[in-house]
Amino acid sequence: MHPGFAVGLVFLGCTSNVVFLELLVRDFPGCGNIVTFGQFLFIALEGLIFQAHFLTKPRAIPLRSYFIMVSMFFVVNVVNNYALNFNIPMPLHMIFRSEMGSKCWSCQKCPHDENELLKSNGLVLSERLRRYTVAKYSSIVLVSLGIFICTFMSAKQVSSRTSTSDDDSYYVFIQWLMGIAMLTFALFMSARMGLFQETLYKQYGKHSKEALFYNHFLPLPAFLLFASDIYNHGVLFSQSKQMDIALLGITVPIMWFYLMMNVLTQYVCIRGVFILTTECTSLTVTLVVTLRKFISLIFSIVYFKNPFTFWHWVGTLVVFIGTLTYAEIWKTFTPLFHSKRKEQ
Numbered sequence: 001m002h003p004g005f006a007v008g009l010v011f012l013g014c015t016s017n018v019v020f021l022e023l024l025v026r027d028f029p030g031c032g033n034i035v036t037f038g039q040f041l042f043i044a045l046e047g048l049i050f051q052a053h054f055l056t057k058p059r060a061i062p063l064r065s066y067f068i069m070v071s072m073f074f075v076v077n078v079v080n081n082y083a084l085n086f087n088i089p090m091p092l093h094m095i096f097r098s099e100m101g102s103k104c105w106s107c108q109k110c111p112h113d114e115n116e117l118l119k120s121n122g123l124v125l126s127e128r129l130r131r132y133t134v135a136k137y138s139s140i141v142l143v144s145l146g147i148f149i150c151t152f153m154s155a156k157q158v159s160s161r162t163s164t165s166d167d168d169s170y171y172v173f174i175q176w177l178m179g180i181a182m183l184t185f186a187l188f189m190s191a192r193m194g195l196f197q198e199t200l201y202k203q204y205g206k207h208s209k210e211a212l213f214y215n216h217f218l219p220l221p222a223f224l225l226f227a228s229d230i231y232n233h234g235v236l237f238s239q240s241k242q243m244d245i246a247l248l249g250i251t252v253p254i255m256w257f258y259l260m261m262n263v264l265t266q267y268v269c270i271r272g273v274f275i276l277t278t279e280c281t282s283l284t285v286t287l288v289v290t291l292r293k294f295i296s297l298i299f300s301i302v303y304f305k306n307p308f309t310f311w312h313w314v315g316t317l318v319v320f321i322g323t324l325t326y327a328e329i330w331k332t333f334t335p336l337f338h339s340k341r342k343e344q
Contacts, residue, residue, distance in 0.1 A: 003279045009272025011292055013265045018094065018296040020262035022304055025084045027240070027255065032081030033226040034233040038263045040077075040216045040223070046267065047213025059214075060207040065200055066214045072193040074219035078226075079186040086179025087172060090300050091308055092154050094293065095147065095319055096183045135325060142322030149315030151180060208274070290323055 024031050048054060059066075084093060155176065197211075223230065237255035244251050276285050297316065301308045 003276065003284075006272050006275040006279055007288055009268055010276060010288055011295070013268030013270075013272050014289075014292050015296050015299065017262060017265035017269050018090075018300065019303075020258050020265060022090050022300060023258045024255065024262060025090070026304070028233060028236060030082075030085040030229075031233050031237075032084055033078065033223070034230045034237075035259065035262060036077050036081045037223045037226070037230055038259055039266050040220060042263045042267060043270070044213065044217040044220060047209075047217060051209050051213045052217075060210055061200055061204045061214075063214075065204075066211075066218060069193060069196055069200065069211075070215050070218045072189055072196070073215045074222055076186045076189050076193065079182050079189075083179045083182040083186070086182065087176040088179040088183065089154060089306055090304065091297055091306050091312070092150055093183070094297050094300065095150050095316060096187065097293075135328070139322040139325040142318050142325060144322075146315040146318030146320075146322060149318065150312050153309055153311045153315070212270070286324070290320060294320065 021035065024035060051057070080093075080097070084090075155173075201207075237259065238253050240253045240255040242251045243254040243257055245257070273285070273289065276288060280288075300306055
C-alpha cells in the first residue's frame, strides 16, 4: 500500500477525531465515559470478527499477561477522557497527550516503538533507563518544561475567568487541579504500561493486532461500573437537536452523530498509523504523527477559539522540540547540511 494513503488516513482520521471529541465535550463535558465505551466497543467488535475470529484463533500472549496490561490500559483511557470534566481546556489536554509518545490516543494502539519517550518518563520505574544518552534525558527535561509552562499559564487563565465570588473561584480552581492530577496520573500509568508492554513483546514477540483487540475486548465488563453515567448521557444525547443525514436519508440526534463519527475516525486513525508503521521508518511515523498533533492543536485554537497565549505557544514549541529530539530527527538533517556545505 502506498505510504501516501496511510499518511492521508492519519491526518484525516486523527485530526477529525479531535474535532468530534471537542464538539462532544463542549456541550457535555462529562461525556468521557460514554465516549470511551463507544471506542472500546467498536474496536472490540471489529477485532472479534477479523482478528480473533470469534475467539477461535490461538493467542500468542497468555491471557494472564493481558489482564495486567488491560487493567492499566483501561484506567489510562478512562482517566484521560474523564479529566475533560474538570475544566481542562482541549489544547492543554492535547499537549499532555503529546507527551505520551504520539501514540494515536493511546500507547497500546500503535505497534511501533515510538513510545520510547513515554517509557523514559517513568525514570523511577526501571533501571533499563541507564542505556539512554544525555540527549534523551535532555528531551525529557524539555517536554516536562513545556508541559509545566502550559499548565502554569492555564492555571492563571482559570483564576482570571472565574466569578468574583471567592467560593466559586476556589471551587473551580480545585476542580482544575484535580483534572491536572488525573492527567499526570494517567501519564505515569502509561509509562508503567509501556515498560510492561516492552517486557511482553521481548518475551512473546510483537503481536500488535492481537494486543489491540484484547486491550479493548477484556475491559468491556468494567464499564458496568459506569453504567448509570453512560445511560444518563445516552438519554441526554437522544434529547439533543436532530440533524439530517442526507446521504442515508435519516434523522438522528446530533450528539449521537458526533459520537459515531468520533468512534469511526478513531478507528481510521489507528489503522492509518498501523499501516504507516509497516510502510515507513519510525522517523517518518514520528514526523507525521507530530505534525498531525500540531495541526489538531492549531485547529482547536482557531476554530473553537480556545484561549492560547504567547507562553502557551512557547510551552507547545518546547514540547515538540523535546519530542523530535528524542526521535533523533536532527541526526537525519545533519548529514544533509554537511553535504551541502561540502558542495559549496
